Amino acid sequence: MSLNVYNPSGxxxxxxxxxxxxxxxxxxxxxxxxxxxxxxKSTKELVDVSTPLRVADIATGTAIWPLSLARAYPHWQIDGFDISNAQYPFAASIPANVSLYEHNTFQPFPVEYHGKYE
Known part of the structure; x- marks a missing residue:
């Protein structure tokens, strides 16, 4: 019997x-x-959405969720991470409170991101 092994690069x-x-x-x-x-709703119960927060979106893809979140909460900083930047929107269309990074989340995150997110 063969086992299906997950291939994170595929x-x-x-x-x-x-x-x-x-x-x-x-x-x-x-x-x-x-x-x-x-x-x-449980997230809204845990955090005060009226205060500035920093949020990470892992496997952000096209960054549609961070972009939507940035419009709803312009006082938040939203960082999107994906293994590929191929589907990111044009840089000129990204609001100032959204940053997008290329990162393989199967690898450790750089220390500068540790403890930064809500």
Whole structure:
């Protein structure tokens, strides 16, 4: 019997226009299904959303969630991380409170990110 071993370097979808449309569609579908909520209600109960926070989005893909979150909470800093920057939006379209980084999350994060997020 052979075991299926997860290969973190293999991505089964395409990082092209159709792949980006798929990810963005999934985001909009989920927000529609949750009453246009970007945060789970338990998260809102744990943090004071009116204060400045720093949030990380792991496997950010097209960065649709950080971009949506940045519009809803302009006083927050949102950092998106993905193994590839191929689906990131054009730099000129990214608001000042969003930063996007290329990072393999199967590898340790650099020390400068430790303890920085809510």
């Amino acid at each position: 991505y089964i979808f395409n990082r092209n226009l159709q792949g980006s449309i798929r990810l963005n569609y999934q985001h909009f579908l989920m927000t529609q299904l949750t009453g246009n909520e970007l945060l789970h």
